[in-house]
Amino acid sequence: MTFRYELLRTDPSTGARRGTFHTPHGPVQTPGFMPVGTQGTVKGLTIDQVAGTGAEMILGNTYHLALRPGPETVRALGGLHAMFGWEGPILTDSGGFQIFSLKDINKITEHSVVFRSHIDGAIIDLTPERSIEIQEALGSDVAMVLDHVVALPAEPDEVQMAMERSIRWAERCLNAAGRSDQARFAIVQGGLDVPLRVQCARELSSMGFEGYAVGGLSVGEAPAEMYRITGATTPELPTDKPRYLMGVGRPVDLLESVMRGIDLFDCVMPTRNGRNGLAFTDLGPIKIRNAKHRHATEPLEPECPCLACTRHTRGYLRHLFIAGEMLGPILMSLHNLTYYQRLMQGAREAIEAGTLAEYVAEKKRGWGIS
Structure with a gap:
């Protein structure tokens, strides 16, 4: 078949x-x-x-x-x-x-x-x-x-x-x-x-x-x-x-x-939001244009293997968006798509382990969703 x-x-x-x-x-x-x-x-x-x-x-x-x-x-x-x-x-x-x-x-x-x-x-x-x-x-x-x-x-x-x-x-x-x-x-x-x-x-x-x-x-x-x-x-x-x-x-x-x-x-949400400066993370969305990220030296997410997180800081990503550089939307789109794939991989592993309800509850706590 x-x-x-x-x-x-x-x-x-x-x-x-x-x-x-x-x-x-x-x-x-x-x-x-x-x-x-x-x-x-x-x-x-x-x-x-x-x-x-x-x-x-x-x-x-x-x-x-x-x-x-x-x-x-x-x-x-x-x-x-x-x-x-x-x-x-x-x-x-x-x-x-x-x-x-x-x-x-x-x-x-x-x-x-x-x-x-x-x-x-x-x-x-x-x-x-x-x-x-x-x-x-x-x-x-x-x-x-x-x-x-x-x-x-x-x-x-x-x-x-x-x-x-x-x-x-x-x-x-x-x-x-x-x-x-x-x-x-x-x-x-x-x-x-x-x-x-x-x-x-x-x-x-x-x-x-x-x-x-x-x-x-x-x-x-x-x-x-x-x-x-x-x-x-x-x-x-x-x-x-x-x-x-x-x-x-x-x-x-x-x-x-x-x-x-x-x-x-x-x-289209991960790429559309990424192009507009919003990153999905386990602690909720990050609006990278916000001024609080100007001097931030940490990555979007420490555990994420994407290029945006392994090579660049939040401060640099913010600079790219403020300067209108096309690399900013590219890196944020990469991160968001990677995040969605990691989320699904985690769900698959949780189903295999019989712990999906706990996995979902943990993610929702991180996102601040009751």
């Missing part, structure tokens, strides 16, 4: 899972975090630097790569792996999130979502079939189905309509797929309505996808609501397939979701 999820251990006191997702480009240890390379690059970093953080799988985006350089250009360059220079697995989002994030420049029908390009105003008619066609040209290991994402809170009728459409679109994506070396992940929708989430999860599970995602969260709802819905959804998903929570999130969100049975995550 080309794709296989191997469940190695479950945590006795939570819903957490320790596993390995086997792909044609190598295994992914779970729970794991995927850095976001929306347009063929993890912003500001070389692919070797990304690998150096401990990342095993990265993410690209169908909508943005379809606009530029275009799927045929990516294919001509040897596919995403050759273009990126990345030897490990790649997952591509379907363009469904852009239904939410670019709602002012799109129109949704049962047939497709029609975008007006934010680059040149060109019309893009993205059907479920076209989304899969593009992703097959990109050559990712995992292609996400096209789904209908709505902002929360939303009216119940709108949430139900989007959920039912997502099921229909998922089936169309499955029927359109032709590559045997590319897995398809379905996406569970249903807003904050547990019965809708359960219905969606059960219907999608019956279709035989290689993996399943919980989508439509981290789009305006409170964290407690995200945890509630995640915890209600994962028990309805197959135990022998990977579970992916899309677009999440803060370090605490990752750990809370691991405890609810999630295996994979992605988010």
Whole structure:
């Protein structure tokens, strides 16, 4: 079998899972975090630097790569792996999130979502079939189905309509797929309505996808609501397939979701925050531009193996940001991605030891979260 999820251990006191997702480009240890390379690059970093953080799988985006350089250009360059220079697995989002994030420049029908390009105003008619066609040209290991994402809170009728459409679109994506070396992940929708989430999860599970995602969260709802819905959804998903929570999130969100049975995550937060001068640490976030760091000779985190921490002081990092030097955002992005990988490695080790609840409690104490 080309794709296989191997469940190695479950945590006795939570819903957490320790596993390995086997792909044609190598295994992914779970729970794991995927850095976001929306347009063929993890912003500001070389692919070797990304690998150096401990990342095993990265993410690209169908909508943005379809606009530029275009799927045929990516294919001509040897596919995403050759273009990126990345030897490990790649997952591509379907363009469904852009239904939410670019709602002012799109129109949704049962047939497709029609975008007006934010680059040149060109019309893009993205059907479920076209989304899969593009992703097959990109050559990712995992292609996400096209789904209908709505902002929360939303009216119940709108949430139900989007959920039912997502099921229909998922089936169309499955029927359109032709590559045997590319897995398809379905996406569970249903807003904050547990019965809708359960219905969606059960219907999608019956279709035989290689993996399943919980989508439509981290789009305006409170964290407690995200945890509630995640915890209600994962028990309805197959135990022998990977579970992916899309677009999440803060370090605490990752750990809370691991405890609810999630295996994979992605988010722009570590790199976006890093570029803006915020570092994630075990003692909470550090805003490096603050004047108190002007003369600070200690690293961001003494135990962190990243280049920012092993070679540079907080004072120097602050100087880079104040001076507008591009090295500052690069080093902070490296640190944050390394921190997220260390956090997931610690979670994996805790699950193996049967001590995840203690691990999460320790991290939350350090972050000042009760």
